[in-house]
Amino acid sequence: DTGVSQDPRHKITKRGQNVTFRCDPISEHNRLYWYRQTLGQGPEFLTYFQNEAQLEKSRLLSDRFSAERPKGSFSTLEIQRTEQGDSAMYLCASSLAARGRRYNEQFFGPGTRLTVL
Amino acid sequence: SQQGEEDPQALSIQEGENATMNCSYKTSINNLQWYRQNSGRGLVHLILIRSNEREKHSGRLRVTLDTSKKSSSLLITASRAADTASYFCATDAEDDSGAGSYQLTFGKGTKLSVIP
Numbered sequence: 001d002t003g004v005s006q007d008p009r010h011k012i013t014k015r016g017q018n019v020t021f022r023c024d025p026i027s028e029h030n031r032l033y034w035y036r037q038t039l040g041q042g043p044e045f046l047t048y049f050q051n052e053a054q055l056e057k058s059r060l061l062s063d064r065f066s067a068e069r070p071k072g073s074f075s076t077l078e079i080q081r082t083e084q085g086d087s088a089m090y091l092c093a094s095s096l097a098a099r100g101r102r103y104n105e106q107f108f109g110p111g112t113r114l115t116v117l
Numbered sequence: 118s119q120q121g122e123e124d125p126q127a128l129s130i131q132e133g134e135n136a137t138m139n140c141s142y143k144t145s146i147n148n149l150q151w152y153r154q155n156s157g158r159g160l161v162h163l164i165l166i167r168s169n170e171r172e173k174h175s176g177r178l179r180v181t182l183d184t185s186k187k188s189s190s191l192l193i194t195a196s197r198a199a200d201t202a203s204y205f206c207a208t209d210a211e212d213d214s215g216a217g218s219y220q221l222t223f224g225k226g227t228k229l230s231v232i233p
Contacts, residue, residue, distance in 0.1 A: 111159050
């Protein structure tokens with residue numbers, strides 16, 4: 001399967017614990033995005049990378065959240081000291097962005113559903 | 118924050134009927150995209166319409182865009198039970214580099230139920 005993959009698909013944790021999610025984008029895609037989606041809402045942008053550089057972070061991304069993409073391939077999203085309000089679906093997407101290509105479609109992974117008890 | 122607002126929030130139709138969903142947004146866009154999401158799963162890209170386009174077709178899908186009214190519609194013709202899902206519009210703002218925006222802004226979605 002050459003689509004975007006995410007691991008794990010489900011995570012249940014206790015409040016105060018740290019969690020880490022992984023995203024593997026489509027191999028030739030240079031942009032990688034993280035979104036969060038709560039029940040009944042659309043996805044909300046968290047952050048994005050172009051290759052290994054993190055170029056933008058949303059105000060939603062508190063200092064308990066950190067994302068990395070060390071080699072410009074897979075990415076990890078870590079949440080420290082989880083809170084019940086962090087319960088959501090965390091979606092990863094990737095796209096191919098290049099000069100002269102003005103329109104980029106984002107391809108989403110299946111998401112990681114986080115439940116904080 | 119959510120820019121788009123889909124209308125209606127929920128829609129229930131009989132198989133074979135057409136389904137129309139609307140999306141309104143607030144700021145200037147480079148393009149608008151529609152996605153489908155089956156319950157509790159990831160999003161599937163359906164169609165992208167550029168800001169200089171007015172209408173686009175893909176199979177049973179027809180999308181219109183009216184930038185003067187900042188609105189778009191998605192029409193699904195001859196609906197099937199498998200079309201049951203939530204549908205989201207997402208706006209893509211202009212990127213100064215010309216390489217496309219980094220961020221999609223989604224609405225809250227329309228939940229479509231197609232009854233067999």
